Amino acid sequence: MWFDELGEVFEMFKGSFPLSFLFFIPIFIIISPVSPVNAAQEFAVYRMQQYDLQGSTFGCKNAIINMEARSIDSKMLTRRCAVAKLQDVTMPKYRDLMTQNAGALLVILPSNLTSLSPEEKQHLQSLEQELMHEQSTVPVYFALESEYLQDIYVDVQEGNSGDNAPTAWEALLSSASANGFQLMVSGSQAEAMPDFEIANIQGRLSGYGIEEQLPTIAIVAHYDAKGVAPALSFGADSNGSGMIMLLELARLFSKLYTNSRTHAKYNLVFLLSGGGKFNYQGSKRWIEDNFEAAEGNILNDVAFVLCLDSLGSSDNLNLHVSKPPRDDSAGGQFYKHLNEVSKSHFPEVKVGMVHKKINLGDEMLAWEHERYSIKRMLAFTLSHLDTHKTFDRSSITDKRETVSPQVISRNTHLLAEALARQIYNLTSQGTFQMFTDTLSVEDNVVEAWLNYLANEPRAAQVLKSDSEVVLTLEQTMGQYLKDVRKTLLKADKRDPEFVFYTGAEYQMNAYNVKPAVFDLFLALCIAGYLALAYFFAQNFHVIYYALKRSVIPVSPKTKVN
Structure with missing residues (x-):
């Protein structure tokens, strides 16, 4: 009978319980709804x-x-x-x-x-x-x-x-x-990283004549980005677009300065500053090293300082100033050239001026040019933004998709033409263009730079002085400019202005x-199961015979005469 066979099966597992238990484990794993x-x-x-x-x-x-x-x-x-x-x-x-x-x-x-x-x-x-x-x-x-x-x-x-x-x-x-x-x-x-070094990368194009006696135009762009998470801060527009424009301007004017017929009587200084999102620490130290130094002052006769920030979208170009320049000053002339070039060649671009006084009571400066304006240098920032308070400047949403390489190329061309009119004294030239044909802005180079910079997090904390991005920028500037060098700055150990931390x-x-309450339910279930198994094992013969009697009918007794 099948009850007898069932009893033999129980006896088999009873005699080899540990080994028979292992037989069921793979089956439980296979039928379990939770994947290990x-x-x-x-x-x-x-x-x-x-x-x-x-x-x-x-x-x-x-x-x-x-x-x-x-x-x-x-x-x-x-x-x-x-x-x-x-x-x-x-x-x-x-x-x-x-x-x-x-x-x-x-x-x-x-x-x-x-x-x-x-x-x-x-x-x-x-x-x-x-x-x-x-x-x-x-x-x-x-x-x-x-x-x-x-x-x-x-x-x-x-x-x-x-x-x-x-x-x-x-x-x-x-x-x-x-x-x-x-x-x-x-x-x-x-x-904390007390010995963290911020790198500034600078280079120059010396003007025709005695360099120390020539006016200087400084073009500045900070290269770091900022967002709520350093490892997600790519800064495609702020300030990847400004960096790209600076590098392209360096390439274009290096061609003009290598030709004796187009060698202007202006010194051009290019600076990629570090720590821009942290109150422009790179520009602050660069001013101290060059403007206030007794020797080697490259800002001795500066005509103006042009800072580039967020220029990769929109048809607006705003010149942010701390004090409106006079019409006959270098700043006033440059603003005039910007308007002339935009009206002649780029009518879709609206050029304007935004005046904001420096508030020394604020912990953070609004724009990078304010670092130079404090030292009584004529300086301004060119940006498509109309205010420094926009959240786009310090956000992880500043990605490659928000920036147009065509807009960067157009703005670079416009700015190059305006600078050329400034340094070559080309007033009222109408539709004249200098940067055409072989001297034009290379769109494929602009797009390649944008793709590269927008795929590398550039928060100041992750941009060490020997990082790939910094070395690439230094090498690129070395191809176009002279006296390219990287200067490093550290925070003062006694009274540090900035401290960065590891772990991005x-x-x-x-x-x-x-959850812990599940352990309570599991313990109760296990205790109940063990109690039931113990009771079943101790009374198996009773249960077995009781079930056997209830299932197997009893044969009727034969009547005896």
Whole structure:
């Protein structure tokens, strides 16, 4: 009978229980709805800014995470990592996290930041500015959305549904059935880099004649970018476009200065300054080294300083000045040339002047030219922006897709023509163009530079003096200019104006775990199972015979006469 065979099977497993148990483990794994491959995943995360500037501390101080993931709307976030999408994060919620002593915050960003709607972009940029000016001990990380991160977010949100359950029993069951995640960022804490070096790269084109007696025009552009996360700060427009224009101007005028017939009686100085997003530290030190030095003063007879910033989009060109130049001054003439060239050759471009006085009470200067204006040099910044307060200048949304290489080429051509009229004293030339044919702006070079610079994070913290970007810029300037050199500056150790910290990009591990209440349910189930198995084993013969009698009919007794 099949009951007898069943009993023999039980006896077989009873005699070799440890080995027979291993037989069932692969079966349980195969039929399990949870894939062991997804039990742990590793993905890149980007830490929020951390720096000191002029004695003030900004950003988050800590970097290490090893805690349970919870939704940002959870009622209990103490010693937990809040996981949220961009649209879920607001400054009131962020400050509420600080009040609850949350362990960390992970913000999931859209994988394509250029696809944000205008409202989403404004929300992100506003959030960036406020976060960067907050001081916090809570680690804040950003991650680009992926399929696995989407699954984590959904599971965390479902785990949070127990907080809104109508009864305590339903909340307990919801917590036990939800999937939890343990998030961990290993490594060392972020440390200050007191010996960090910011590099300035300068070169010159000497004018025809006695160099010391010739006027000088300085063209300046800072090369670093800034955003809420250093490793996501590419700065395609601010200030990748300004860098590209400076390099292209250096190439064009180097051709003119190598020909004796077009060798102008002006010295041209080109400077790629570092630390521009941190109150223009590179320009500040360059002025000290060259303007205030007893010897080697290349700014002794400066006609004006032209700073380039954010010139890769829009049909507007604004000349930002601290003091409106007189019409007969070098600045007034240059502004006149800009208008003449735009009207003659680029009628779609609207050239204007924006006047803003320097507020020495502000911790941060508005534009780079203000560093030079403070030293009573005629200086201005050319930009398509109409105000320094726009969030586009310091945002991770400043990507390659927001910049047009055609606009950069056009603005470079316009600026080159205006400078040529200035240094060659070409007034009222009408439709005359100097930069045509072999001397024209090379669109393919502009686009190649844009693609390169917009794919390399250029936050000041990640641009060391020997980084690939800095070395490439130095080598390129060496092809066109003379006396190219890289000068390094460090913060004063006693009273540092700036301090940068390590740790811009980390690897985060997410482990799929069950919450602690699940362990309680599991312990109860195991205890019940063991009790039932023990009872079944001790009374197996009784159960066996009882089942046998209930299933097998009893034969009727034969009647005896």
